[in-house]
Amino acid sequence: EDQVTQSPEALRLQEGESSSLNCSYTVSGLRGLFWYRQDPGKGPEFLFTLYSAGEEKEKERLKATLTKKESFLHITAPKPEDSATYLCAVQWNAGNMLTFGGGTRLMVKP
């Protein structure tokens, strides 16, 4: 069964058009929820880790929030350089094993 589901699979935005990406999870005993950005042919770049419902973290135009069932990555006034695939992952057991969602491919047009 799917433990981590991201939506939408792809998202096209105009520059400056704010939106949100969704990551829903079904694991119990969540230890951490991670957000990464990945550019084509490169390794994922760490953005945030959220640990408990109600937690929020921000970095430049990105803000991540967490509830008991899902996380949102809000992108405010995006720029073309924000175009990338955004991945979320959950950590639910001992150690650093991550279970990833399928990702959201974001395209920001100037």
Next chain:
Amino acid sequence: KAGVTQTPRYLIKTRGQQVTLSCSPISGHRSVSWYQQTPGQGLQFLFEYFSETQRNKGNFPGRFSGRQFSNSRSEMNVSTLELGDSALYLCASGWDSSAFFGPGTRLTVL
């Protein structure tokens, strides 16, 4: 601090051969995890090593193996390569609840 390094960056092998990939974690990190990324299956966890011991293992056949050395550097080996093993292999270095990825090794099996 220097980031996670992976060698080689690109590899071309033929079916039936074996391959060894290397990962050097961020200094001070004792956990090293390996992931396989393909367009069809996304990012999938292979295994995690911590202080030279395998701590977690994903759902991959025994042809995929790994090890970690006393300096935390890790290697993964794939024996009897199949066409379906073509992928980007990513290494993640971590401590506590963190995971930072390297640039990956692109393996092509012909």
